[in-house]
Amino acid sequence: MADYDVIIVGAGISGAIMALELGRQNKRVLVLDAGPVDPNSRKDFQDHLLRSVIKLPECPYPPYDDNPGRQNAPRANSHMLFKWPGYKNPLAKDQIYSFNASSHLTVSPVSQLPFLSTYERVVGGTTWHWLGTCLRLLPNDFRMQSTYGRGIDWPIDYCDLVDDYGRAEYEIGVSANVKEQTYLDLWFPPGYSYPMPPIAPTYSDNQLDKWMAGLQLPWLNNQKPRMNNTPQARNSIFHDGRRACAGNTSCIPMCPIQAKYDATITLQKAVNTNYVTVQAQSVVKKVNVDAATHKVTSVDVVRYDSTAGGTLEYETLAATAFVIAAHAIETPRLLLNSISPATPNGVANSSGQVGQNLMDHIVYLGWGLSNEPVYPNRGPRSSGGIETLRDGPFRKDFAAFRVDVGNEGWGWADGDPNTITNDFIDGTNSSGTNCKGETLCGDALVQMLNDKLTRMVRFCYLVEQLPCRKNRVELSPISKDGLGIPRPQITYGLDDYTFGGLASAAKATSTIFEKCGIQNFTTLREAKPSRPHAGDGYPTAVDPSGVPYNVYGAGHIAGTYRMGSNADESVVNDRLQSHDHPNLFLLGSGVFPTIATGNPTLTIAALTYRASRELLKQV
Numbered sequence: 001m002a003d004y005d006v007i008i009v010g011a012g013i014s015g016a017i018m019a020l021e022l023g024r025q026n027k028r029v030l031v032l033d034a035g036p037v038d039p040n041s042r043k044d045f046q047d048h049l050l051r052s053v054i055k056l057p058e059c060p061y062p063p064y065d066d067n068p069g070r071q072n073a074p075r076a077n078s079h080m081l082f083k084w085p086g087y088k089n090p091l092a093k094d095q096i097y098s099f100n101a102s103s104h105l106t107v108s109p110v111s112q113l114p115f116l117s118t119y120e121r122v123v124g125g126t127t128w129h130w131l132g133t134c135l136r137l138l139p140n141d142f143r144m145q146s147t148y149g150r151g152i153d154w155p156i157d158y159c160d161l162v163d164d165y166g167r168a169e170y171e172i173g174v175s176a177n178v179k180e181q182t183y184l185d186l187w188f189p190p191g192y193s194y195p196m197p198p199i200a201p202t203y204s205d206n207q208l209d210k211w212m213a214g215l216q217l218p219w220l221n222n223q224k225p226r227m228n229n230t231p232q233a234r235n236s237i238f239h240d241g242r243r244a245c246a247g248n249t250s251c252i253p254m255c256p257i258q259a260k261y262d263a264t265i266t267l268q269k270a271v272n273t274n275y276v277t278v279q280a281q282s283v284v285k286k287v288n289v290d291a292a293t294h295k296v297t298s299v300d301v302v303r304y305d306s307t308a309g310g311t312l313e314y315e316t317l318a319a320t321a322f323v324i325a326a327h328a329i330e331t332p333r334l335l336l337n338s339i340s341p342a343t344p345n346g347v348a349n350s351s352g353q354v355g356q357n358l359m360d361h362i363v364y365l366g367w368g369l370s371n372e373p374v375y376p377n378r379g380p381r382s383s384g385g386i387e388t389l390r391d392g393p394f395r396k397d398f399a400a401f402r403v404d405v406g407n408e409g410w411g412w413a414d415g416d417p418n419t420i421t422n423d424f425i426d427g428t429n430s431s432g433t434n435c436k437g438e439t440l441c442g443d444a445l446v447q448m449l450n451d452k453l454t455r456m457v458r459f460c461y462l463v464e465q466l467p468c469r470k471n472r473v474e475l476s477p478i479s480k481d482g483l484g485i486p487r488p489q490i491t492y493g494l495d496d497y498t499f500g501g502l503a504s505a506a507k508a509t510s511t512i513f514e515k516c517g518i519q520n521f522t523t524l525r526e527a528k529p530s531r532p533h534a535g536d537g538y539p540t541a542v543d544p545s546g547v548p549y550n551v552y553g554a555g556h557i558a559g560t561y562r563m564g565s566n567a568d569e570s571v572v573n574d575r576l577q578s579h580d581h582p583n584l585f586l587l588g589s590g591v592f593p594t595i596a597t598g599n600p601t602l603t604i605a606a607l608t609y610r611a612s613r614e615l616l617k618q619v
Contacts, residue, residue: 002318004030005619007299009284009334010325012125013601014587014608016266017171018323021612023273027619030277030317031267032301034073034330035122036062037280038264045128046256054079057129057253057555061122063307066102072304072312072482073283074104076118076329078553084114084539086526105329105490106476112493113539116553117360119327123280126327126555127262129253131381132233133404133599134174136165139185140391141596148395150497151466151594155565155574161606162189168605169231170195172261173239176231183228184391196236198229199245202407204374204457205229205384211516217508221392225512227405228387233261233601234380240265249408251381281305283483284334287322289581291342296322296584302483309482320619321583325608328358328557328590332473333488335561348578348586353571354561355474357467358492359595361554362541364401364461364502366509367413368518369433373454376409383407386459389508390597398500400597401463403508409456414521417453424448432521457518461505462554464595465498473560494551499543502551525550556600558589576611583618585611 006022008015011033022029038045045060052059056078068074080103085092093109100106107114119126139158144151166189169176175196178188209227216222234255235244245259258265270276286300299322303313324331332355336346346354386403394400410416410431420431427439433452440448465471471493475486494502506522513520525538538550564570567579572591578584587608589600596603 002320004028004317004319006030006321006323006615007032007317007319008323008325009299010125010327010330010587011123011263011267011278011280012325012327012588013127013263013266014604015125015323015325016263016270017605017608018325018587018612018615019270019276020266020273021609022616022619023270023276025616026275027616028275029270030279030319031270032282032284032299033121033123033278033280034283034326035120035280036307037123037278042254042256042258045254049250049253055253058118058120060253061120061128065308068102068104068481068487069479070308070482072302072307072310073121073281074481074487075121076105076115077103078118081114081116081539100479104481105488106479108474108489108491111491113541113551115358115360115490115492116362116539116551117555117557118553119329119555119557121330123278124262124264124267127601130555130601131252132260133382134169134172134176134231134233134602135387135402135598136181136186137596137598137603138391140395141594141598144395144594150395152564154593155563161603161610164606164609165602166192167609168602171266172233172602172605173235174231174233174602175199175236177229180229181231183388194231196239199232199234199236199380199383201227201229202379202383204376204407205405207370207374208405208457208516212512215512215515217389217511219504219507220389220394223389223392225386225403225508226388227384230383230385230404231602232380232383235259245380247379249377249379249381279303283485285337285483285485287324287334287338287347288316289338289340289342289347294342294581296347296581312483321585321615323585323587323615325587328560328588329473329488331586331588331590332560333475333486336475337485348561348571348580348584350580351568351571353569356469356472357559357562358471358473358490358557359465359467359559359592361462361556361595362465362494362498362502363552363554364463364505364549365413365552366459366461366505366513366520366522367410368457368513368520368522369452369455370457371455371517374457375454376407376456379407381406381408398504399464399498401461401501401505402597404460404462406458406460408458409453410458412460413458416456417449420452421449432523459509459512461508462556462597462599463498463501463505464597466495467559467562467594468495494541496544499541499549502541502549503543503547506549524548554599556589556595558592558595558600561586561590562593563591564593575614576607577614585615587611
């Protein structure tokens with residue numbers, strides 16, 4: 001008899017939802033996670049956040065050691081981007097070797113860019129640092145090839161997922177209004193309502209919507225930009241035993257009162273069924289397959305008691321069925337590491353597609369100063385965005401985007417309030433706002449900062465990327481982690497389609513800011529004159545015509561084990577079941593055939609409900 005009915009690898013949102021669905025049906029479930037568990041109701045995590053000088057998304061969470069070669073469960077760090085060789089750096093190739101020595105995500109010699117996004121390896125997964133945006137994909141997002149001749153079509157359509165979207169919104173606890181979300185052919189079943197009313201729009205959102213009135217963007221088929229309240233996984237009222245949002249503005253990385261959803265909420269419900277066990281600090285090193293039946297039989301696990309070194313225990317665990325929900329980089333890493341006579345190319349990889357088609361939303365930032373105060377930094381980090389530009393016939397020619405309108409001033413874009421404060425104390429002009437080189441103190445400094453900080457506007461464009469086999473995750477031939485497992489090696493770059501979207505985003509910034517009376521301070525960050533060949537923390541992508549763009553990652557890692565109806569061109573079917581191994585299911589955004597235009601988490605959750613029905617037929 002197998003040790004369990006189902007073993008789930010990964011305790012993020014998809015692993016947690018699957019565990020809850022199985023536990024409710026009295027299935028014996030073991031959830032394995034490589035990272036540690038929340039030690040004491042987020043207090044330690046919160047302390048690490050408060051002590052961090054730079055509030056990066058991953059700063060509250062372990063491991064805290066910067067050497068991935070010593071760590072048992074290392075993960076990507078966005079601070080590594082500060083070590084990336086600067087634009088036009090003639091020593092770039094040599095510095096990439098240095099970069100790889102300190103980065104869990106190593107970079108291949110032919111890569112144009114480092115991979116720009118990060119993820120967590122902790123029980124609860126990357127919901128520990130997500131913003132909480134819960135957008136549904138648009139109907140045309142599922143049919144890019146048939147509608148626009150780009151990418152490939154999904155094997156399912158919006159209508160196949162609409163009921164599961166509703167289930168996901170209720171489990172996560174999404175605050176939104178149906179009427180405001182019916183744009184670009186989005187539709188909802190008759191009588192449907194979100195579990196909670198929307199988070200109130202900020203003063204800034206309302207002002208921007210008023211200022212943009214009547215504006216049309218000709219190159220985007222005359223679409224009209226307007227502000228939409230963003231569906232959010234944070235409580236607008238007391239819900240599910242948790243408090244309402246108190247406007248802490250620290251949604252990334254974490255809400256101190258857990259008004260924002262994280263996967264530990266669903267995971268605890270699963271444990272409460274008394275059929276689900278969660279085992280933290282347990283790294284799955286290999287997936288074992290029976291050569292005769294092609295079924296997965298067991299997983300090899302290493303348990304550790306310290307994130308670096310410490311005591312190690314080895315065990316092999318068996319189950320009737322298996323789920324891998326370890327994110328779109330760690331899942332292919334595990335599958336590719338599971339080589340055996342039965343799986344010479346790795347598990348689930350007869351198509352050769354495992355690790356291929358790595359995608360993200362490429363972020364372009366635009367920022368400026370409005371003519372009158374908009375008062376950022378009150379309420380959630382973001383409560384609204386421009387969603388009306390996510391689709392249109394222009395997608396035949398260049399990438400679409402959605403626009404997240406920030407509520408943290410220029411914090412992400414320019415490191416404020418530190419940058420502008422230092423400018424007016426020291427007489428420098430790093431922010432571009434102190435052209436006269438003023439040096440201020442006392443009341444004069446306070447008045448100047450009050451004037452500038454209250455007028456800061458930031459747009460974040462999330463630009464879609466097409467699937468491309470050149471963008472991929474492989475096993476590093478050189479670098480290993482503390483357990484001797486090869487670290488991920490990334491090859492990554494942008495194509496003309498995405499560059500077209502970046503150019504469109506830059507043009508939209510200029511056009512919208514001009515209409516709204518916002519002075520545009522968006523600038524290209526290059527290496528400092530004193531360090532012309534050093535990394536400067538602003539990876540730069542250069543389009544074929546030589547135009548450079550500072551680019552960032554949205555944290556939306558997708559595409560590395562995509563779904564499809566053709567087993568030669570995909571890894572799983574439309575129920576997220578491996579084409580190669582009938583008792584193996586792969587969850588997460590790695591199954592996305594295209595990145596689409598919406599943040600992926602809600603779709604990850606909806607697809608998990610779809611997969612759970614198929615899995616329950618087997619156990």
